[in-house]
Amino acid sequence: MGTAMPLVVISFICATVFIGIGIFALKKKTPMHFWSGTRVKTEEISDVKAYNKANGTMWIAYGSTFILSAILSILFEVVFIIFNRFFYNIQLLSSNFLLKVI
Secondary structure, X not given: OOOOHHHHHHHHHHHHHHHXXXXXXXXXXXXXXXXXXXXXXXXXXXXXXXXXXXXXXXXHHHHHHHHHHHHHHHHHXXXXXXXXXXXXXXXXXXXHHHHHHO
């Protein structure tokens, strides 16, 4: 289970940052800027609340993909361990059976 843990920790840290940006964008009264170093003027946007909602939703969806990747990496690691043990036991059973037959 140790190989997936660095990915899980990093994914959850990134997800927390991106979801935090999304929540910040949802609550912001002025337009949320998207690109680094640029500012969106209030005069350029007709509905600031809808713009911030779309921007915040985008960031939250992006952060959710990081959570999904962390959950899937844990799930795949557990499934791999289960199947590895299962096939290892089958291999032991078949080798013991062959030794008894021979």
